[in-house]
Amino acid sequence: MVTLGSVPERLARNRYELDEGESHIQVDQDAVRRTGCGPLLVAICSAHVYRLEDDGSVGVEYAACLECGTCLAVAPPGVLSWHYPRGGCGVAFREG
16 A cells, blocks of 8 residues: 655655746735735635735745646636746646
């Protein structure tokens, strides 16, 4: 029987190549305030990429992104500008 390990152990096997200074996620803070979707982005992201700041804005830790696209599916139109990191950067999954 093959033991797969816990989710954190399996994720630790992935490779991340950070695109220094080039976030692939941009958040329109005015749209966040207008729609009130900040708590939703924080709650829906399993990688904990988003955080609520004291002023109600949404902070982004793009280096943690697993590129799953869940945030794009739930964010109201115009809140996120998201694209895949440039070639060779981002997450490379080593396990399926």
